[in-house]
Amino acid sequence: MRALLALIALAVAAPVAAQNVVVSPVAETISMTVYRDPYRGENPINRNWPGGYALITETRTISIPAGESVIRFEGVSEGLFPETAIVTGLPNGVREKNRDARLLSPAGLVDAYLKRQVTLTRTDRATGKVREQSALVTSGPDGGVIMETDGGVEALRCTGLPERMRYGGLPKDLSAKPTLSVITNSNRALKATVTLSYMAGGFDWQTNYVLNAGKFADDHKIALDVFGWLTIANGGAQSFQDTNLMAVAGRPNRLGNAALPKAPLPQLVLKCWPAQRTHEVPFTLPYTEYADEDFAYEEEIQVESARLYALPTTAPPPPPAAPIAAVVAQQEELGDLKLYRVPERVDVNAKGQKQVAMIVQPKAGFRRVYKGQPVYNGWHQPMVNLNPTLVGENKKDTGLGLPLPSGKGMVFENAAMGNQLVGEITVKDRAVGDDIDWFLPATSAVRINTTLAMQTKKSRTYRLVLSNSNPYAVSAEIKFPDTLRNLPEGMRRDEGIPTWFVTVPANDSSEIIVEVPLQ
Amino acid sequence: MRALWLFAAGGALAAPLLAQDATTVAVPGEATAQGDVAVTIYQNGQSLVQDTRKLNMPAGRSKQEFPDVSAQIRAETVTLTGPGIGIVEQNFDYDLLTPAKLMEKAVGQTVTLIRTNPATGAEARVQAKVLAANGGVVLQIGNTIEVLRDDGLPVRVIFDKVPPNLRARPTLSVTLESKGGLTPTTLTYLTPGLGWTSDYVTLFDDAKQTIDVQGWVTLTNNTGTDYTKADVLLVAGNTNGGGGRRNYTTPWNGATGTIDEAGTESNDRERLGDYYLYPLAERTTIANAQQKQVSFLDVKAAPARKAYEFNNGWLATNEAASASSVLKFSTSRAGGLGDQLPAGTMRVYMRDKRGDPQFIGESRIEATPMGSAMSIRTGEAFDVKVKTIVEERTRINSSRWKTKMRYEFTNARNEAITVDLGQSGLWGDVRIPEQSQEGKRISADRVEWSVAVPANGKATLTATFDSRY
Numbered sequence: 001m002r003a004l005l006a007l008i009a010l011a012v013a014a015p016v017a018a019q020n021v022v023v024s025p026v027a028e029t030i031s032m033t034v035y036r037d038p039y040r041g042e043n044p045i046n047r048n049w050p051g052g053y054a055l056i057t058e059t060r061t062i063s064i065p066a067g068e069s070v071i072r073f074e075g076v077s078e079g080l081f082p083e084t085a086i087v088t089g090l091p092n093g094v095r096e097k098n099r100d101a102r103l104l105s106p107a108g109l110v111d112a113y114l115k116r117q118v119t120l121t122r123t124d125r126a127t128g129k130v131r132e133q134s135a136l137v138t139s140g141p142d143g144g145v146i147m148e149t150d151g152g153v154e155a156l157r158c159t160g161l162p163e164r165m166r167y168g169g170l171p172k173d174l175s176a177k178p179t180l181s182v183i184t185n186s187n188r189a190l191k192a193t194v195t196l197s198y199m200a201g202g203f204d205w206q207t208n209y210v211l212n213a214g215k216f217a218d219d220h221k222i223a224l225d226v227f228g229w230l231t232i233a234n235g236g237a238q239s240f241q242d243t244n245l246m247a248v249a250g251r252p253n254r255l256g257n258a259a260l261p262k263a264p265l266p267q268l269v270l271k272c273w274p275a276q277r278t279h280e281v282p283f284t285l286p287y288t289e290y291a292d293e294d295f296a297y298e299e300e301i302q303v304e305s306a307r308l309y310a311l312p313t314t315a316p317p318p319p320p321a322a323p324i325a326a327v328v329a330q331q332e333e334l335g336d337l338k339l340y341r342v343p344e345r346v347d348v349n350a351k352g353q354k355q356v357a358m359i360v361q362p363k364a365g366f367r368r369v370y371k372g373q374p375v376y377n378g379w380h381q382p383m384v385n386l387n388p389t390l391v392g393e394n395k396k397d398t399g400l401g402l403p404l405p406s407g408k409g410m411v412f413e414n415a416a417m418g419n420q421l422v423g424e425i426t427v428k429d430r431a432v433g434d435d436i437d438w439f440l441p442a443t444s445a446v447r448i449n450t451t452l453a454m455q456t457k458k459s460r461t462y463r464l465v466l467s468n469s470n471p472y473a474v475s476a477e478i479k480f481p482d483t484l485r486n487l488p489e490g491m492r493r494d495e496g497i498p499t500w501f502v503t504v505p506a507n508d509s510s511e512i513i514v515e516v517p518l519q
Numbered sequence: 520m521r522a523l524w525l526f527a528a529g530g531a532l533a534a535p536l537l538a539q540d541a542t543t544v545a546v547p548g549e550a551t552a553q554g555d556v557a558v559t560i561y562q563n564g565q566s567l568v569q570d571t572r573k574l575n576m577p578a579g580r581s582k583q584e585f586p587d588v589s590a591q592i593r594a595e596t597v598t599l600t601g602p603g604i605g606i607v608e609q610n611f612d613y614d615l616l617t618p619a620k621l622m623e624k625a626v627g628q629t630v631t632l633i634r635t636n637p638a639t640g641a642e643a644r645v646q647a648k649v650l651a652a653n654g655g656v657v658l659q660i661g662n663t664i665e666v667l668r669d670d671g672l673p674v675r676v677i678f679d680k681v682p683p684n685l686r687a688r689p690t691l692s693v694t695l696e697s698k699g700g701l702t703p704t705t706l707t708y709l710t711p712g713l714g715w716t717s718d719y720v721t722l723f724d725d726a727k728q729t730i731d732v733q734g735w736v737t738l739t740n741n742t743g744t745d746y747t748k749a750d751v752l753l754v755a756g757n758t759n760g761g762g763g764r765r766n767y768t769t770p771w772n773g774a775t776g777t778i779d780e781a782g783t784e785s786n787d788r789e790r791l792g793d794y795y796l797y798p799l800a801e802r803t804t805i806a807n808a809q810q811k812q813v814s815f816l817d818v819k820a821a822p823a824r825k826a827y828e829f830n831n832g833w834l835a836t837n838e839a840a841s842a843s844s845v846l847k848f849s850t851s852r853a854g855g856l857g858d859q860l861p862a863g864t865m866r867v868y869m870r871d872k873r874g875d876p877q878f879i880g881e882s883r884i885e886a887t888p889m890g891s892a893m894s895i896r897t898g899e900a901f902d903v904k905v906k907t908i909v910e911e912r913t914r915i916n917s918s919r920w921k922t923k924m925r926y927e928f929t930n931a932r933n934e935a936i937t938v939d940l941g942q943s944g945l946w947g948d949v950r951i952p953e954q955s956q957e958g959k960r961i962s963a964d965r966v967e968w969s970v971a972v973p974a975n976g977k978a979t980l981t982a983t984f985d986s987r988y
Binding site: 033057094098099100101115124126127153259271273337403429433483 | 615616617618619621622623631635636637638639640652653654655656666667668669671672673674675676677678679680681685686687718720723725735737739740741743745801803806807808809810811812813814825836839841844864866869871872875876877878879880881882883896897898899900901902903904906908909910911912925929931932975977
């Protein structure tokens with residue numbers, strides 16, 4: 001590939017005498033800062049093409065000849081947004097930046113050689129004899145190729161004969177990949193260290209928390225081991241070696257990128273005249289593509305991929321012990337955002353997901369509180385299961401006090417059968433000092449039953465019964481977002497909403513009566 | 520690079536292989552039929568192309584074809600001018616030459632078939648008349664009728680010539696009367712497919728409270744044609760939407776909320792009516808399927824400051840949400856960027872601890888006059904949050920409600936900040952009988968407070984709203 005591009009560069013260099021073409025094939029140092037997909041919500045990272053982006057900064061050493069030159073950058077990410085490219089370090093700056101999307105392809109060659117001479121080669125299937133003939137491309141590549149030879153006018157590959165076109169040289173401006181290039185001027189030949197910085201799509205990251213909750217017990221207190229992975233995904237086809245890798249938490253504004261110019265279709269689709277034969281009735285197609293059947297049917301071979309769903313034959317994996325981090329990404333401030341820096345240079349592989357520890361906070365003080373909200377709607381009052389919730393404060397004195405970026409988490413409880421998963425949680429961005437509510441899946445072991453106890457013209461009275469079938473006491477907070485006649489004992493306002501704070505003993509239940517005025 | 524692609528079209532086809540005498544290895548990429556090209560690109564996707572070509576014309580009436588015009592040319596907008604020429608008619612033909620069309624037009628005519636014996640490779644040449652090309656091709660060979668390639672064996676079909684009025688590309692031709700000789704002519708037309716926008720690279724220095732701004736014009740060419748060594752002029756403005764004042768509706772005019780106060784200054788940039796012009800300093804080739812960027816603005820160390828904003832749309836309880844980080848600066852000559860800004864995207868960078876620039880957010884900006892006060896929302900602040908709480912809602916009488924709101928501000932940064940809180944949705948008749956700090960009713964619908972929040976601390980604002988609902 002690289003050799004081919006170098007060849008193109010040579011071909012380009014020849015016709016435009018005034019411009020030298022310099023190809024910069026590879027970056028020397030790479031820094032990459034990955035930003036999250038702002039619109040992903042709670043969905044997982046799309047590993048095929050992650051929806052976030054990265055700011056990539058590379059340094060390259062380039063020999064610049066005197067005069068005007070075009071510098072082509074190779075080995076950049078395929079998700080490059082060309083309008084974000086910044087090139088610094090050139091002696092006289094950059095006159096213009098270009099991104100060309102016309103590709104070297106079968107159709108691109110026909111397009112470039114329209115009204116030009118090519119060599120048409122036919123091979124006799126019986127004897128192997130090769131006959132060459134020069135031809136002029138009269139029309140193409142859309143809708144077929146028509147050539148003019150000494151004999152007259154013919155359509156390419158409508159004959160059933162093996163035919164091919166040979167071209168005299170590589171056309172200017174056709175490249176193997178969309179290419180970023182800059183035009184610069186220099187008074188003298190020199191070696192410059194150039195910094196190329198650009199944004200590219202196809203990257204994403206999130207934090208994956210591993211939370212070890214110890215054993216659930218009567219006192220509602222949990223010493224939670226908080227461990228966070230910095231999970232970075234690269235969905236592109238370009239690997240980045242020895243990269244200074246960073247990630248940014250927070251929500252910088254990001255707009256949709258302007259549509260890039262569309263390259264012409266690279267495929268050469270040869271259509272012929274109507275080619276139905278007598279036995280093929282009734283006809284449905286006005287013409288056939290690839291009327292040359294020898295050629296056509298080869299093209300239509302389809303490979304169906306099969307997938308095996310192997311059942312696990314071994315025992316489930318052993319319970320995860322808390323990972324021990326040898327390298328932890330360092331956090332620093334970046335304006336109103338948070339920057340995480342992997343302290344060592346790492347490889348970011350093409351189509352790869354990478355994890356480095358970013359948060360290690362053992363024994364953070366949390367409480368286990370069951371939270372929920374009763375459903376009451378006229379006569380219909382179903383039971384509601386409550387969510388066990390890990391409630392904490394992001395403060396130094398509770399064992400945290402550091403920014404907690406959004407992501408997903410797994411909560412493990414050290415039960416009799418070993419460390420077992422009790423649920424997966426969603427984590428939102430939490431700044432230092434913020435309250436933390438991490439909701440585990442609702443459990444039928446602790447639930448609330450609401451009954452309409454009495455109705456008068458002036459009010460409805462509900463009885464809320466909280467039942468606990470656990471062998472340990474639970475602490476619960478039940479929100480009742482309505483206007484109440486009086487706040488009953490046991491209820492107080494939390495953020496303006498009447499809330500029942502209660503502790504239910506092991507295998508027991510508690511109740512409260514609330515009166516809602518009718519207006 | 521599509522050089523000469525129409526060279527042999529039309530009448531010239533009578534002599535096939537016209538270009539065969541040319542050098543055998545002709546690598547495309549050098550020649551173009553375009554002359555001195557000037558392209559004016561507007562921001563609504565229309566562009567004006569002026570192409571001055573020297574045509575060698577015979578005296579009297581002649582038909583001139585114009586290759587290398589935009590493949591998306593709006594043919595109805597074409598004007599050809601030159602000394603001593605008069606236009607008879609202009610034609611734009613777009614019947615394209617394909618194998619199917621070639622066969623269709625050959626119905627009733629004689630073609631040559633060359634059959635190849637698959638065993639021996641021997642060729643047999645026969646004349647055939649094409650009777651029909653419906654589904655398959657029906658031929659008359661001598662006195663017998665058969666279907667082309669009914670046996671599936673190889674047959675070459677050779678046509679004598681390309682039928683007239685079939686072309687590889689849509690073709691513009693002008694029939695004109697001239698005195699003859701080499702005449703400079705100017706071809707003017709409009710084409711869609713060329714457009715431009717601006718991209719601004721802004722580096723914010725928090726310590727010095729300054730910004731460095733570089734402006735880039737970003738051109739895109741989707742017309743299917745290259746414009747070789749063109750003189751490029753960019754017009755900041757939209758020439759669409761003429762046809763009277765709009766009194767009855769408020770059209771969406773691309774407002775982005777980035778202009779706090781529109782400026783009234785102007786500078787010595789060239790203008791066209793109300794539009795600013797941005798000529799490119801040097802001639803450049805705009806290739807097809809290319810995105811090109813050229814610098815037009817470079818300002819160092821203009822003053823800028825950071826601010827925080829939070830907007831609450833309705834009186835409701837919401838969990839703590841981040842305030843917006845806002846960058847404020849001016850485009851005035853004194854203490855600002857000193858230029859007008861064409862509509863585009865502003866990307867803001869900031870240096871990290873090691874001094875490397877990092878991206879901190881971007882915002883669309885609309886065309887901004889010089890002297891404007893601007894605020895760019897770069898993103899949401901991780902450490903600055905606002906929680907809105909409805910503390911109490913009571914009925915005063917049958918038509919009025921009282922809503923007591925509490926706004927809680929938290930700041931996890933180690934510096935004191937000010938958050939501009941806006942509460943909208945006040946519908947005009949909402950009164951604010953009590954508030955813990957004086958706010959500014961900037962419109963009937965909206966009230967704003969500037970709330971100071973200490974470093975690593977909290978602040979609370981309370982207000983009571985008297986409303987109909």
